[in-house]
Amino acid sequence: MTQIVDERLPQATDSKETLLSVRHIVQEYVSRGPGNVKAGVVHAVSDVSFDLGVGETLGVVGETGSGKSTLARAAIQVERPKSGEVWFKGRNLVELSRRELKESRRDIQMVYQDPFGSLNPKWRIEDVVAEPLVGHTKMDRTQRRARVRELLDLVGLNPDIYLRRRPLELSGGQAQRVAIARAIATNPALIVCDEAISSLDVLIQAQVMNLFEKLRAEFGLSYVFIAHDLARVKQLSDQVAVMHLGQLAEIGPAEQVYATPRHPYTKALLDSIPGLDPDTGIARRPVTLKGEPPSPLHPPSGCRFRTRCPRAQDKCAVEEPLPRDLGGGHKVACHFPLEVPTVSVESLRATMPTSRAMTRTAPASA
Amino acid sequence: MSTLQQIADTAERTQEPETVLAVDDLRVTFTRGGKPVHAVGGISYELKAGRMLAIIGESGSGKSVGVRALMGLLPPSARVEGSARLAGTELVGMDERSMRRIRGNDIAMVFQDPARSLNPTMSVGAQISEAVRTHRKDVKKAEAAERVIELLKLVRLPAPERRFHEYPHQLSGGMRQRVMIAIALASNPKVLIADEATTALDVTTQAQIMELLVDLQDRLGTAVVMISHDLGLAASYAHEVLVMYGGRIVEQSDTASLFGNVRMPYTKALLGAIPQLSTPPHALLPVIGGQPPDLSALPSGCAFAPRCPRATAECLVRPELVEHEPNHKYACWHPHLDGAAPEMIAAELSAQEDVR
Numbered sequence: 072m073t074q075i076v077d078e079r080l081p082q083a084t085d086s087k088e089t090l091l092s093v094r095h096i097v098q099e100y101v102s103r104g105p106g107n108v109k110a111g112v113v114h115a116v117s118d119v120s121f122d123l124g125v126g127e128t129l130g131v132v133g134e135t136g137s138g139k140s141t142l143a144r145a146a147i148q149v150e151r152p153k154s155g156e157v158w159f160k161g162r163n164l165v166e167l168s169r170r171e172l173k174e175s176r177r178d179i180q181m182v183y184q185d186p187f188g189s190l191n192p193k194w195r196i197e198d199v200v201a202e203p204l205v206g207h208t209k210m211d212r213t214q215r216r217a218r219v220r221e222l223l224d225l226v227g228l229n230p231d232i233y234l235r236r237r238p239l240e241l242s243g244g245q246a247q248r249v250a251i252a253r254a255i256a257t258n259p260a261l262i263v264c265d266e267a268i269s270s271l272d273v274l275i276q277a278q279v280m281n282l283f284e285k286l287r288a289e290f291g292l293s294y295v296f297i298a299h300d301l302a303r304v305k306q307l308s309d310q311v312a313v314m315h316l317g318q319l320a321e322i323g324p325a326e327q328v329y330a331t332p333r334h335p336y337t338k339a340l341l342d343s344i345p346g347l348d349p350d351t352g353i354a355r356r357p358v359t360l361k362g363e364p365p366s367p368l369h370p371p372s373g374c375r376f377r378t379r380c381p382r383a384q385d386k387c388a389v390e391e392p393l394p395r396d397l398g399g400g401h402k403v404a405c406h407f408p409l410e411v412p413t414v415s416v417e418s419l420r421a422t423m424p425t426s427r428a429m430t431r432t433a434p435a436s437a
Numbered sequence: 438m439s440t441l442q443q444i445a446d447t448a449e450r451t452q453e454p455e456t457v458l459a460v461d462d463l464r465v466t467f468t469r470g471g472k473p474v475h476a477v478g479g480i481s482y483e484l485k486a487g488r489m490l491a492i493i494g495e496s497g498s499g500k501s502v503g504v505r506a507l508m509g510l511l512p513p514s515a516r517v518e519g520s521a522r523l524a525g526t527e528l529v530g531m532d533e534r535s536m537r538r539i540r541g542n543d544i545a546m547v548f549q550d551p552a553r554s555l556n557p558t559m560s561v562g563a564q565i566s567e568a569v570r571t572h573r574k575d576v577k578k579a580e581a582a583e584r585v586i587e588l589l590k591l592v593r594l595p596a597p598e599r600r601f602h603e604y605p606h607q608l609s610g611g612m613r614q615r616v617m618i619a620i621a622l623a624s625n626p627k628v629l630i631a632d633e634a635t636t637a638l639d640v641t642t643q644a645q646i647m648e649l650l651v652d653l654q655d656r657l658g659t660a661v662v663m664i665s666h667d668l669g670l671a672a673s674y675a676h677e678v679l680v681m682y683g684g685r686i687v688e689q690s691d692t693a694s695l696f697g698n699v700r701m702p703y704t705k706a707l708l709g710a711i712p713q714l715s716t717p718p719h720a721l722l723p724v725i726g727g728q729p730p731d732l733s734a735l736p737s738g739c740a741f742a743p744r745c746p747r748a749t750a751e752c753l754v755r756p757e758l759v760e761h762e763p764n765h766k767y768a769c770w771h772p773h774l775d776g777a778a779p780e781m782i783a784a785e786l787s788a789q790e791d792v793r
Contacts, residue, residue, distance in 0.1 A: 128718075134642075243496070245728075272666055277723070280722060301714070302712040303712050306720045308718060326717075339641065341714070345674075347696060347711055348713075349709055352672075354692070356674070363612065
């Protein structure tokens, strides 16, 4: 497999530095049946490589079971990957000892999907946010308190009101802000967001996404942003990686992937988003992808998407497609990629019928 | 209204299917710490056979409580008032024994999390068969099994004969939700309520399940109430949309006329917060600040006023839900009208005050 060349994007910061470089990472789990008998191997992540620059955001999308969370967890060594290399700030995390790893975690933080599940319900907000400072810095109590106030202010929570509260007294959006405050407490370089906005209401989602954006601009943070929906990672991402059953189907500059998806799976994901244009009010009915995702225990031979792919041919069953560089850092793993220009989402939206035929109802008087 | 249009309207009305569900001024109140919590503060709507109604709102807007009240699924501490008629039968105040005959029979529900709604220790077939036989005692086991296979085929579960003997953990999320729909359809309900039925699913699976619901609706004539927080989903599938905020309906319209002409600033905000594929990277989304209201301390005026960019002193009085345009109701003093700039609205306001 060729190495992915990190192409600078106009949106990215001026820095040419690569922050995180993941090489050929493989993660597998042994699935055990009744009596602890080995039932098979789950190929959670198979040979994935990507680069992330300073101040850049990588959006990782894919269905449930596509290995997007496993990839992120293996990259930051929550679970050691089976093989592969992870270069972060010039060090290979895979080879670090536990102690060294703990040190480097100061620069890597995570924000999870369920804020209530990741905040200790018995602790006060100030203690929750101060915890990484206790472990990673030599700040004393007063310094920590000052820093916590500063952090809460930064994420848009009034310290005077929220310092003494406990997580369950907060709404979902507020709790997620606390989780973000805790994540940025030690001035990390990289934040991994695992479905961090998925459980929030639409309006709160927009607030939190803007907060992520503000922190990126202010502190030059890099994000790995995991989501199952392409639309949601759109305006956060410089690069987008589309995962399918443990493999990278497509990776590239966000604009390019969205405008001209080359992998049929990316196209299918884009097509299944229910679209609504806020200006015209025209809705776009999703186009469904037929069939169920295959089991990662017994992935199909050759291309793992072929069982659901409308373009699949005999070659796809025999030969596994390797990621091919299409230029500009846009890579696709497909024998028969979609041509450029494909029909763009916008033009599709205009040609689609506006949802179902409407019949008028007799109005009930208010 | 012109005579021509009247004729057209009558013609349409005679073809129209019967109203299966008529909700009138439904109110649900809980008591928390001695204080009343107005979870639903008076909602009214009608649903006809074969139509899909989408109820949209954030968490705590009362969208789920409002439909759970119809099925008698609220805890005994909830006080339900008003009226809800299912094909002529009053559901509010119905005793539990009669409700049990209706629930699952005439009105059925599909929940958000299929993994938690299915019994992990029973095979899929046994669970659907149970639903079939609960409502029709005369059905024999073998007949029920046939009906189960029929239902599994109806919801397009691949290999129904094999799935019959499988357990929920052997199915994917999408397949489990299909099983839930099969259970809900076991007794041919008039109304099917889908409470965030696709929220926990992948976008690809979500599209499949929505297609299935639409298809079933066309084939069986079931009326569907879809509860969601996703305006895009509602716009793509529902016939009518009802937007709730703070336990009340703030905007209600048929889908075709709503999304091109959104009037209520809250609906507008929801619409603006939908991520668009055309937005450039690192663009900020238009947001409104604040949090949804506390239902135990609702303001006396418009519940949205504290977060509303258009709010004025007038919003301290609650606007009623009025049909301002044909088939389009909204409760707002300062709606987004075509071509009306904010200054214009201020001018209109003073004019209105003069009239009064």
